[in-house]
Amino acid sequence: MSQVxxxxxxxxxxxxxxxxxxxxxxxxxxxxIAAKLGLAEGVTLDQLTAVLPAVVDQAMRTALPGxxxxxxxxxxxxxxxxxxxxxxDDKPSxxxxxxxxxxxxxxxxxxNHRLRVTGEDGSTILDAGMxxxxxxESGAVVYVRNEEFTTAAAVRAKTAEIRRxxxxxxxxxxxxxxxxxxxx
Numbered sequence: 001m002s003q004v005x006x007x008x009x010x011x012x013x014x015x016x017x018x019x020x021x022x023x024x025x026x027x028x029x030x031x032x033i034a035a036k037l038g039l040a041e042g043v044t045l046d047q048l049t050a051v052l053p054a055v056v057d058q059a060m061r062t063a064l065p066g067x068x069x070x071x072x073x074x075x076x077x078x079x080x081x082x083x084x085x086x087x088x089d090d091k092p093s094x095x096x097x098x099x100x101x102x103x104x105x106x107x108x109x110x111x112n113h114r115l116r117v118t119g120e121d122g123s124t125i126l127d128a129g130m131x132x133x134x135x136x137e138s139g140a141v142v143y144v145r146n147e148e149f150t151t152a153a154a155v156r157a158k159t160a161e162i163r164r165x166x167x168x169x170x171x172x173x174x175x176x177x178x179x180x181x182x183x184x
Contacts, residue, residue, distance in 0.1 A: 045084060053077040097140060099130055108134040126162075 056077040060068045100110040109131070116127035132140035141148040142155050144162070149155045 049081045049084065052081055056080065096134065097130065097132060110134070110140070 053074065057070065057073040060073045060076070097110050097112075099112040101112050101114070102109060110133070111129065111131045113127070113129040113131075115129055117125045119125050126145060128142070128144045130140060130142050139150065141150055142152075143149065144155070144158055147158065149158065
């Protein structure tokens with residue numbers, strides 16, 4: 001028979017701090033914390049800070065019931081929010097484009113690949129986005145699926161064509177389903 005040994009308590013707070021600290025990846029990238037909390041991709045700092053007090057409260061109730069108090073949970077959440085906001089404020093904006101997703105200081109690639117329409121199975125039907133490299137002579141491109149455009153006029157011409165196509169799809173759907181209903 002083996003003896004059960006007691007596991008010693010571990011103080012996870014850095015010395016000199018009253019409240020738990022935010023792990024390094026979370027301090028540098030608030031979006032990492034959002035993913036760990038099960039929030040949707042692309043969550044904003046405001047959305048994250050809105051749910052953080054409830055998450056901290058629930059985590060304390062679950063993991064530290066003997067040390068839980070609403071005041072302590074509130075203080076921890078407020079400290080985390082302040083640190084996240086300070087981290088965000090300290091970041092120099094390296095984005096040359098308003099639609100750029102990469103906010104890492106010193107990055108050289110600028111992109112946004114989030115515009116898409118997916119089918120019921122999750123596969124991409126149509127996607128669009130932008131991409132550019134700092135210092136590139138070719139400049140930025142906006143793409144729709146596999147076609148790249150280098151001027152707003154060219155994008156507008158193609159999206160107008162896509163809108164006309166979608167109008168034709170809507171009209172065809174009306175006809176097809178009306179014909180189907182007439183036969184039923």
